[in-house]
């Protein structure tokens with residue numbers, strides 16, 4: 107059920123400010139692709155164009171094509187709501203719904219979309235929490251508020267919430283940046299398991315993490331402050347970290363940047 | 365503070381914890397002495413002298429013992445306390461006087477009978493008709509004002525962009541400042557055009573006009589407090605925007621929105637002017653807000669005072685009605701607080 111993403115000539119704006127320019131890449135199904143690059147180069151912006159969350163920002167505008175298998179996400183007649191059901195997202199900061207219990211948080215996607223059978227709900231919640239490696243920690247307190255969990259648990263709760271609606275693609279924007287090494291490891295293991303079922307794109311500032319979890323790595327950069335960000339290269343992770351074809355990538359990875 | 369040989373110590377001399385109380389007691393005693401000696405017979409003057417002495421005394425004592433920076437800090441603290449007392453003393457004395465004078469005739473008979481067969485100057489009678497009128501008029505006004513206000517706020521925060529939103533915000537601001545009598549006159553002009561006699565619902569309309577901007581403002585603030593991340597989390601799950609607002613944004617801010625609505629209800633419950641113009645007042649029980657004059661609690665209070673030619677019985681009834689009105693507003697506030705606490709995200 108995982109799907110391929112094929113981006114061509116994508117440019118995104120915030121009002122009149124061009125944040126990223128002319129990005130083309132392919133993301134293979136059932137693989138993990140990592141985005142690295144300096145702060146402000148447009149990784150989050152690009153990620154958010156992949157499930158049409160970019161246009162939620164006032165002034166957000168996109169040009170170019172994003173193909174999900176054979177469908178253009180920005181084609182005419184495409185409903186962004188449907189796109190987001192296919193392409194799920196986990197944010198940098200854990201953001202469980204504060205008014206909902208752990209159970210309701212995981213069930214939120216199904217419930218809010220109104221498409222579920224009551225009998226299935228319990229199974230889906232259990233399956234998703236197990237899928238996010240959280241089940242054992244919360245199975246006795248499913249009715250407690252989700253905001254009562256630790257940061258790492260909350261982030262896994264958000265992952266469970268995202269995979270409960272069975273998306274084809276999972277986008278993660280620095281999912282571990284607020285977490286301790288142990289929770290980080292738990293989420294990295296989880297990514298390894300999830301890639302059996304989903305296409306995963308992850309933004310990270312942590313080189314070791316990119317090297318550990320991803321199959322392919324994309325390096326973004328901007329020419330100067332105020333200039334739009336660009337894709338410098340995308341290649342197999344091993345190659346990027348051992349023998350990148352662009353000098354800027356090597357400089358960035360080895361810490362000789364700027 | 366630095367001592368003589370130049371090395372600094374972090375521990376300076378400090379006043380004992382009870383010193384503010386001691387200074388307060390001292391300045392109060394001194395104020396009494398000054399008051400008696402100067403022959404000032406107003407206790408308000410005594411209190412003000414005590415307040416000034418308290419602030420000056422705090423500065424003097426602290427500057428001497430602890431140093432100038434701490435003295436400034438303590439003076440600010442004492443100013444805050446004085447301001448607090450200045451605000452609270454009138455409030456407490458108002459409630460106290462109302463309770464003291466209101467309980468005289470406030471009993472079950474008073475709450476369950478109207479003024480239908482009692483002349484305004486005679487003892488007896490009650491406020492049943494006014495309670496009915498108040499509940500119906502305020503209730504109908506809330507049914508109109510609260511939803512319109514909440515929906516307007518949702519539009520402004522969640523959808524509003526550009527000129528229309530700015531215009532709506534501007535008019536809400538203007539409406540906040542409308543004197544209640546003007547809202548009453550506006551509805552009155554409509555009634556004169558259609559040649560209708562006073563009736564309860566006309567008052568409700570004016571009250572709704574007064575309520576709406578208050579609800580819009582408070583709801584707007586509450587909706588803005590909902591973090592954007594929650595909206596994005598919901599949208600990213602493929603939930604349509606309207607459902608996100610209904611199921612995520614509103615529940616998260618429900619406590620605050622209800623508090624705002626209740627405060628607005630409390631505000632209009634005490635409005636007299638538009639009710640006087642549009643509902644007119646009626647000593648008999650009229651349970652139909654859509655036909656015929658009604659009474660209401662604030663209107664009743666005003667008319668008891670105005671129409672009774674100084675009769676003590678009417679004054680007692682006015683005070684008792686005031687107490688009822690204050691109790692109503694307080695209960696409403698407590699209920700709102702309870703609801704907010706109950707619904708608050710834990």
Ligand SMILES: Nc1ncnc2c1ncn2[C@@H]1O[C@H](COP(=O)(O)OP(=O)(O)OP(=O)(O)O)[C@@H](O)[C@H]1O
Nearest residue numbers: 120123125143144145146147148149150151152163
């Ligand atoms: N809401 C916004 N409104 C206007 N400009 C924005 C907005 N969000 C981001 N930008 C701009 O877009 C550019 C790319 O930002 P983006 O957040 O995508 O960077 P990033 O690569 O994710 O950085 P980081 O690694 O720090 O998260 C930046 O120049 C930023 O100033």
Ligand SMILES: [Mg+2]
Nearest residue numbers: 149150151279
């Ligand atoms: Mg980012």
